Amino acid sequence: MAIVSQSSKFGNIMRPTMAWVVGLVFFFPIFWLAFTSFKTDADAVKPEFLFFFTPTLDNYLNMAENYDYWRFAINSVITTTFATGFTLFVGVPAAYAMAFNPSRHTKDILMWMLSTKMLPAAAVLYPMTFLTKNFLGVFDTHFLIIIVLSLINLPIVIWMLFTYFKEIPKEIIEAGKMDGVSTWGEIKDILLPLAWGGLASTALLCFIFCWNEAYWTVRLTTTEAATLSKLIEGNRAPEGLFFGRLSAVSMAAVGPIVVLGWFCQKQLVQGLTFGAVK
Amino acid sequence: MAGLTIRDVVKAYGEVEVMHGVNLDIDDGEFVVFVGPSGCGKSTLLRMIAGLEEISGGEISIGDTVVNEVAPSKRGVAMVFQTYALYPHMTVYNNMAFGLKQAKTPKDEIDRRVQQAAKVLDIVDYLDRTPRALSGGQRQRVAIGRAIVREPEVFLFDEPLSNLDAALRGQTRLEIARLHERLGATMIYVTHDQVEAMTLADKIVVLRLGYVEQVGKPMDLYNKPDNLFVAQFIGSPAMNIFNSKVDGKTVSIGGDKSVGDLENAPAGDVAVGIRPEHLIACKKSEAVISGKLELIERLGDHIIAHLIRDDNSEFIVKTEDFASNSKGDLMHFKVDADRVHYFDKESEKRIS
Numbered sequence: 038m039a040i041v042s043q044s045s046k047f048g049n050i051m052r053p054t055m056a057w058v059v060g061l062v063f064f065f066p067i068f069w070l071a072f073t074s075f076k077t078d079a080d081a082v083k084p085e086f087l088f089f090f091t092p093t094l095d096n097y098l099n100m101a102e103n104y105d106y107w108r109f110a111i112n113s114v115i116t117t118t119f120a121t122g123f124t125l126f127v128g129v130p131a132a133y134a135m136a137f138n139p140s141r142h143t144k145d146i147l148m149w150m151l152s153t154k155m156l157p158a159a160a161v162l163y164p165m166t167f168l169t170k171n172f173l174g175v176f177d178t179h180f181l182i183i184i185v186l187s188l189i190n191l192p193i194v195i196w197m198l199f200t201y202f203k204e205i206p207k208e209i210i211e212a213g214k215m216d217g218v219s220t221w222g223e224i225k226d227i228l229l230p231l232a233w234g235g236l237a238s239t240a241l242l243c244f245i246f247c248w249n250e251a252y253w254t255v256r257l258t259t260t261e262a263a264t265l266s267k268l269i270e271g272n273r274a275p276e277g278l279f280f281g282r283l284s285a286v287s288m289a290a291v292g293p294i295v296v297l298g299w300f301c302q303k304q305l306v307q308g309l310t311f312g313a314v315k
Numbered sequence: 316m317a318g319l320t321i322r323d324v325v326k327a328y329g330e331v332e333v334m335h336g337v338n339l340d341i342d343d344g345e346f347v348v349f350v351g352p353s354g355c356g357k358s359t360l361l362r363m364i365a366g367l368e369e370i371s372g373g374e375i376s377i378g379d380t381v382v383n384e385v386a387p388s389k390r391g392v393a394m395v396f397q398t399y400a401l402y403p404h405m406t407v408y409n410n411m412a413f414g415l416k417q418a419k420t421p422k423d424e425i426d427r428r429v430q431q432a433a434k435v436l437d438i439v440d441y442l443d444r445t446p447r448a449l450s451g452g453q454r455q456r457v458a459i460g461r462a463i464v465r466e467p468e469v470f471l472f473d474e475p476l477s478n479l480d481a482a483l484r485g486q487t488r489l490e491i492a493r494l495h496e497r498l499g500a501t502m503i504y505v506t507h508d509q510v511e512a513m514t515l516a517d518k519i520v521v522l523r524l525g526y527v528e529q530v531g532k533p534m535d536l537y538n539k540p541d542n543l544f545v546a547q548f549i550g551s552p553a554m555n556i557f558n559s560k561v562d563g564k565t566v567s568i569g570g571d572k573s574v575g576d577l578e579n580a581p582a583g584d585v586a587v588g589i590r591p592e593h594l595i596a597c598k599k600s601e602a603v604i605s606g607k608l609e610l611i612e613r614l615g616d617h618i619i620a621h622l623i624r625d626d627n628s629e630f631i632v633k634t635e636d637f638a639s640n641s642k643g644d645l646m647h648f649k650v651d652a653d654r655v656h657y658f659d660k661e662s663e664k665r666i667s
């Protein structure tokens with residue numbers, strides 16, 4: 038008994054400590070970014086001014102003056118929202134079908150979908166740019182970004198939804214069939230109310246992934262559909278100058294999503310652990 | 316109201332066939348119980364009737380309609396699941412009303428039916444709760460209520476009581492029997508439980524490995540099992556099976572006396588079946604079989620005794636009392652000649 042209580046006492050101290058350490062390590066870049074955004078460009082590169090400096094709002098004022106932050110922000114909101122919506126619109130019925138009417142190939146399809154994530158994005162950079170620019174004429178449009186973001190996130194979204202739907206007893210869906218509910222009614226009246234938590238965390242995660250996506254949004258846009266990722270990219274000076282300004286821009290870009298994530302922590306944790314911590 | 320006809324029904328999952336041409340007639344208003352060991356296809360057959368499982372071959376008719384291609388909700392059947400399968404996010408009232416709403420039943424009609432079913436099942440007080448806030452027994456009653464309100468012609472139950480404790484199981488069993496009496500609907504009921512099968516059924520269907528082994532009234536199955544499997548499956552504890560010596564037509568199983576005469580006994584061996592409750596303690600000179608008392612299970616109103624014979628084979632006796640016998644005693648038993656069952660050892664079929 039003594040050993041058990043001792044080790045659990047040890048655990049009681051160790052676990053929160055570890056959590057804090059890990060948390061701080063992960064939070065440090067944001068923290069550093071926030072600090073830097075209030076420094077002058079000169080102070081920003083001097084290590085001795087890491088914590089002690091005279092804060093200034095210059096970077097933010099400068100950004101507001103020189104860049105059309107809101108245009109980028111609105112593009113981000115539009116593409117992210119529609120991409121998330123479209124992904125769920127396709128993902129929910131797909132995951133529903135795979136969870137409740139599996140065929141012999143369902144497992145293969147799931148694996149295949151995951152395998153698409155193994156393709157290095159850079160490999161298709163040229164064809165993508167060429168096709169969208171010269172062939173389809175959709176380069177730098179909201180439409181293109183929405184489709185691209187949707188396709189990138191569909192596999193993970195379907196996987197997550199599939200896992201949640203799998204947890205719903207098959208008999209409940211069958212009871213619905215006995216009660217004469219239509220397929221759409223099955224999804225709307227039975228499946229979604231039961232998988233609400235899972236659906237919310239999947240949507241949230243998809244939203245975050247879309248918002249943060251940089252590889253394609255930077256390369257497939259110029260101005261019209263340019264998102265906040267593009268704004269950051271545009272401020273990245275090769276010589277490593279203008280750190281202060283870059284930080285301010287970055288803060289303005291990641292700020293909304295960090296705040297959103299903060300408020301939805303519970304949903305997210307539940308979503309990412311697939312309900313493992315119950 | 317409607318009966319059911321099942322003709323040459325086959326079920327295959329991919330290459331694997333699990334039901335092999337089942338034939339069965341169920342009369343209107345009959346209470347039919349499917350029994351059989353785990354994996355024999357009870358649920359599969361029930362689910363094919365419900366429409367939850369595709370019928371790979373053959374035909375199922377309800378009333379005069381072949382229902383192979385008819386949607387579950389259009390077959391006039393309602394199902395009660397072992398796990399209740401209530402909608403967790405709906406109140407008890409809405410759980411029962413859901414099916415009627417789908418069928419566009421008028422609101423006051425829905426209300427009338429739900430209230431009436433709730434009264435019959437004694438769940439009026441819980442109508443506003445969600446299933447989460449109910450006990451297992453209450454949930455089961457809601458599940459039955461959900462079936463009743465749809466006023467189906469055929470009720471399907473898949474082991475509806477197996478998640479309840481013994482007392483509640485007995486009580487709910489009675490309620491189902493009463494319900495059958497009151498509604499007069501056809502009911503098909505899957506169970507593992509001997510007592511449920513024997514007490515509820517008008518007709519028992521014994522299944523094994525996707526085949527129907529025997530169909531009959533409970534007491535017919537008990538008194539005249541068609542084969543060794545049914546003989547040992549129906550009745551608890553299971554029937555004792557002994558090897559026998561056939562001398563002309565006289566059959567004996569090792570005791571001083573023969574168990575009986577068998578006209579036209581087959582050339583091969585004969586298996587003799589005697590139910591534990593039909594063996595009666597007696598003097599050695601009257602005995603058909605003897606054994607050393609090895610274990611006594613006292614169950615209050617009766618005793619189950621395990622005995623070992625000289626050749627180390629075991630048999631069981633069920634009796635009201637063994638007065639003074641204790642472990643190790645050699646005991647002798649007789650049996651009424653008309654309580655003895657004979658089976659062909661090769662085909663496992665009943666003889667005579």
Ligand SMILES: Nc1ncnc2c1ncn2[C@@H]1O[C@H](COP(=O)(O)OP(=O)(O)OP(=O)(O)O)[C@@H](O)[C@H]1O
Pocket residue numbers: 328333351352353354355356357358359360
């Ligand atoms: N989806 C499936 N794919 C392949 N085989 C299946 C499937 N469902 C059931 N089976 C097989 O069909 C047979 C009958 O199963 P079923 O569930 O009807 O048995 P059961 O008599 O209801 O058993 P239990 O008493 O354990 O409920 C079993 O051998 C089972 O392995």
Ligand SMILES: [Mg+2]
Pocket residue numbers: 357358359
């Ligand atoms: Mg079953």
